[in-house]
Amino acid sequence: MTPAPVRPLxxxxxxxxxxxxxxxxxxxxxxxxxxxxxxxxxxxxDAQADRKYHGGPEKALHHYAFEHYADWAKEIGDAQALEAAGAFGENLSTTGWTEANVCVGDIVRFGSALLQVSQGRQPCFKLNIRFHCPDMAARVQKTGRTGWYYRVLETGVAEEGDLLRLVDRPRPHWLLERLTRLLYRDTMDREGLTAMAALPELAQNWRDLARRRLESGKVEDWDRRLFGEGSALRQR
Known part of the structure; x- marks a missing residue:
């Protein structure tokens, strides 16, 4: 199922x-x-505070599904931060586009700009601070409700009323939810990791991650990213 054209916030x-x-x-x-x-x-x-982990050509725009907000409100309570879109640092907010119908490599037109899905989001501990929830980043990772990033294939301008439109899908078997499952649940699926490492549309650092797992036979430590330096939850 492909997502229908939609007007983003x-x-x-x-x-x-x-x-x-x-x-x-x-x-x-x-x-x-x-x-x-x-x-x-x-x-x-738009701005990014930590350019080492946020922003750059492979993370030019962040897209997050607004329908996830209702799920989060049920799970963590009626957090003030969930009152309006933008709570997850997203640049594009829509209903109807999710990790279950968006694929790695999808090419999307927005106004005169042409975008391509480059990778999912790896949540970090700043989400814990944002939502006053000490394991929010871990929850985002576990649920797969992470959102995704675009690289910009053609720069351009979008006007009020312009729609996001899927114009090409080179990797129809690589839904973002498949990628998330491989990264965080079926973590040593060697066949899947081999295929992931060979995806030309996937951001290079994620292909490198797959290769490192294959070579080492180990999954990387997520604690510092998810809980921050010195967090008690790192000792859970």
Whole structure:
């Protein structure tokens, strides 16, 4: 099943303090007015605080399914952060596009810009701070409700009313939920990892991750990413 054309909510945000410790983050995104200019590394006017792990050509725009918000509200309570789209740091918010019907390599037109799904999101501990939930990042990873990133194949401009349209699907067997299952549940599926490492549309760092698992026979340690340095939950 392929997702139907949909009008996205477009969001951007500045770098600002997050949580009691005031860590720098641009996770809080808000709707911005059109036109939206999309460059090689994302939306004009958008920011990323930690460019080592966020942003860049393979993570130019983040897309998150708004229907997941209702599931999160049931699971973690009526968190204030869930009142409107943008809570997960997404640039594009839609209903009808999810990890169950979007594939790695999908090519999407938005206005005059051409985007391609490059990888899923690897959630980090800043989600724990954002939602006042000490294991939120781990929950996002476990459920597979991670969202995904686009690279920009053609820069361009989108106007109010423009739709996201799927225009090509080179890897129809590589739904994002398959990729997430391979990364976080069936972690040593060697056949799957071999296929993942050979996906040309997948971001290079994720192909490298698959190769490292195949070579080492071990799964990487996720604790620092999920819980942060020194968290008691790292000793769970």
């Amino acid at each position: 477009v969001l951007t945000g500045p770098i600002a303090p997050l949580g009691e410790d005031g860590a720098s983050s641009a996770i809080d995104k808000r709707p911005g007015p059109a036109p939206w200019r999309i460059g090689a590394t994302g939306l004009e006017g």
